[in-house]
Amino acid sequence: MEEQCYALLIDADNVSAKYIKPILTELSKYGIITYKRIYGDWTSTQHSSWKDELLTNSITPIQQFSYTQGKNSTDSAMIIDAMDILYTNDVDGFCIVSSDSDFTRLVSRLRESGKMVIGMGENKTPEPFRKACDKFTILENLMSEQNPGTTKNETSHDKRSKEKIEDAIIKMIIENQDINKPTGLGEVGSRLVSLYPDFDVRSYGYNMLSKFLEEFTRIQMVKHGNIVSVTLREDQDLKENIDSYVVQIVKKAGKAGVELSTLGNKMYEKYKDFKIRDYGYSQFNQYVKSLKHVRVEQEGTILKAVYKG
Structure with missing residues (x-):
């Protein structure tokens, strides 16, 4: 398979020189870097730390004078260059x-033209820029990887809640179950990045997705030969107790049955942590239909559970 070619464009005004080696190492995982350009006002002492890195890493500096106070001319130069490279069609x-959200529209435009866009920035990078990218990497994660003893300052952007991630994975599994398709570990990883471009297991202290998933209580990994699938983890005793409780409520209701809304309320009152998705169902009525001694009937717009013995 032919390696992909990438153009690396760095905003020196918003990124520290200390990140350059981790940036190059990370991008090399995706392909060959054919353009390496960095933009800033090189007459300013602000960028002095970058100057040694440019020659060492063969990065081309693009001079952009700051003609007007408060105006970021670096942004304009990067955008123009990116569009020029786009139209050469050789990347x-x-x-x-x-770490600047001003490049959000540029990223969207590049993706509209069918180009893969990897974003990199510090924790402070605004959400719109992160989400515009195919993949967004937090630079502090790369530094932590190179210097394991260091700790990074976390922001509200740094870690998406683990429960939210777990819920998203459970939804994937259920969607695949509906079409009798297994959920592979690779699919979980790629779909999480599609949902959350800044998702990175390194934000949680892991280097491998499989190790990260071992933390979750509602899912599990199953290995068949060289293939690793992700499935729902069932507490069989708890499920049997819930099933029995629901069947007893329906049985007591007799031939009249019980409305599913009422049945659901009673069940959630007793089992407050119950989540229908944890058992492989997207709707409560699907779960009720699965019970051995219960059938679901419809009267107008109302669904009822009736005991069938």
Whole structure:
């Protein structure tokens, strides 16, 4: 398979020189870096730390004078260059390194033209820029990887709640179950990045997705040969107790049955942590239909559970 070619464009105004080696190492995982350019006002002492890195890492500095106070001319230069490179059509993707949301529209435009866009920036990078990218990497994660003893300052953007991630994975599994399709570990990883471009297991202290998933209580990994699938983890005793409780309520209701809304309320009152998705169902009525001694009947717009013995 032919390696992908990438253009690396760095905003020196919004990224520290200390990140350059981790940036190059990370991008090399995706393909060959054919353009390496960095933008800033090189007459300013602000960028002095970058100057040694440029020659060492063969990065081309693009001079952009700050003609007007408060105006970021670096943004304009990067955007113009990115579009020029796009129209040469000799790269497969771009890596935009900045912690500035001003490049959000540029990223969207590059993706509209069929290019892969990898974003990199610090924790402070605004959400719109992160979400615009195919993949967004937090630079502090790369530093932590190179210096394991270091700790990074976390922001509200840094870690998406683990429960939210687990819920998203459970939804994937259920969607696949509906079409009798197994959920592979690779699919989980790629779909999480599609949902959350800034998702990175390194934000949670892991280097492998499989190790990260071992933390979750509602899912499990099953290995068949070289294939690893992700499935729902069932507490069989708890499920049997819930099933029995629901059947007893329906049985007591007799021939009249019990409305599913009423049945659901009673069940959730007793089992407050019960989540229908944890058992492989997207709707409560699907779960009720699965019970051995219960059938679901419809009267107008009302669904009822009736005991069938």
